[in-house]
Amino acid sequence: MVRQARSVRRPGRRRFPVVKELLMWLLALLILIPLFLVAINSLKTEAEADLMNLELPKQFMFDNYANVIKTGKMVQAYRNSLIISAGSTLVTSLFSAMGAFVLSRRRTKLNRLIYYYFIIGLIAPVNFIATIKVMQMTQLFNTFHGIILLYSALMIPFTVFLFYGFIQSVPKELDESAMMDGCRSLQLFFRIIFPLLLPVTITCVLINFMNAWNEFILPLYVFNKSDYYPVTLAVYSFYGTFISSWNLVCATIVLTTLPIVLVYIFGQRYLISGMTAGAVKG
Known part of the structure; x- marks a missing residue:
């Protein structure tokens, strides 16, 4: 009975680390997405950069x-x-x-x-x-x-x-x-x-x-x-x-x-x- 109780509790314990990890990734995306937006638009032409989107440039303008x-x-x-x-x-x-x-x-x-x-x-x-x-x-x-x-x-x-x-x-x-x-x-x-x-x-x-x-x-x-x-x-x-x-x-x-x-x-x-x-x- 003790083993069965432990086996029942384990899945519940495993969910919380996963939820925390997903929450951390969502918070990280709030920082990473603006950085990616700035970086990708720095390699576009002036007309493409005016749209300010996350699409890759047609030609990388280094x-x-x-x-x-x-x-x-x-x-x-x-x-x-x-x-x-x-x-x-x-x-x-x-x-x-x-x-x-x-x-x-x-x-x-x-x-x-x-x-x-x-x-x-x-x-x-x-x-x-x-x-x-x-x-x-x-x-x-x-x-x-x-x-x-x-x-x-x-x-x-x-x-x-x-x-x-x-x-x-x-x-x-x-x-x-x-x-x-x-x-x-x-x-x-x-x-x-x-x-x-x-x-x-x-x-x-x-x-x-x-x-x-x-x-x-x-x-x-x-x-x-x-x-x-x-x-x-x-x-x-x-x-x-x-x-x-x-x-x-x-x-x-x-x-x-x-x-x-x-x-x-x-x-x-x-x-x-x-x-x-x-x-x-x-």
Whole structure:
């Protein structure tokens, strides 16, 4: 009788994973279909792209990409986005790791207050008028290092939050033994602690790089010269010029999203593991 009851319950248990899997596929299609629509229309002629459907093109127009790269200044936009994204990611990850290490190891009331100040930065809105005014007064407006510092200031609170939770899992005995061996503070951090932070560091690098690459509003306010435009503003400017050529517009969107999609695909494993480790160990 027990075996029969178990055999009756098994089919019911098997249905739920199938239903969940189908639900996940339906949710994935909500993202994949628009991506496929943009990709397939980027290879059509202007007349075919105006229909904006999922039909395959009669002739694949790979020249659309060459035209976009030439007329849309995409090479320059890629260079600008790489400078901004890599620079802000490097500054954010380095200083956030150092700051989180100090806040985690020295549990004073002042450091606790500073940590809460960073947490407030996760939810505090950006005052664009005051920010732009300060950047103009400090000669940071319309410069690469200005927007790198701005991105870093916005991304540091979340990055400190991730590093702080992960560093708490690192035993303090490592600090004590290293100090007994003659390590100074910077040597202790870079030689002993920082290599142990590799999972959460990769997570922070991926998140911050993708956020900086996809940012549109801040460059729109900070830059008033097209020579400094990142890829997001290059697409915006190209769309204003070639609004009737949807095949070329779709080609610019593909060129803009392709690098970040590749970064996410190859770094997805590290992204999930780092987020989980930081949450559990914190």
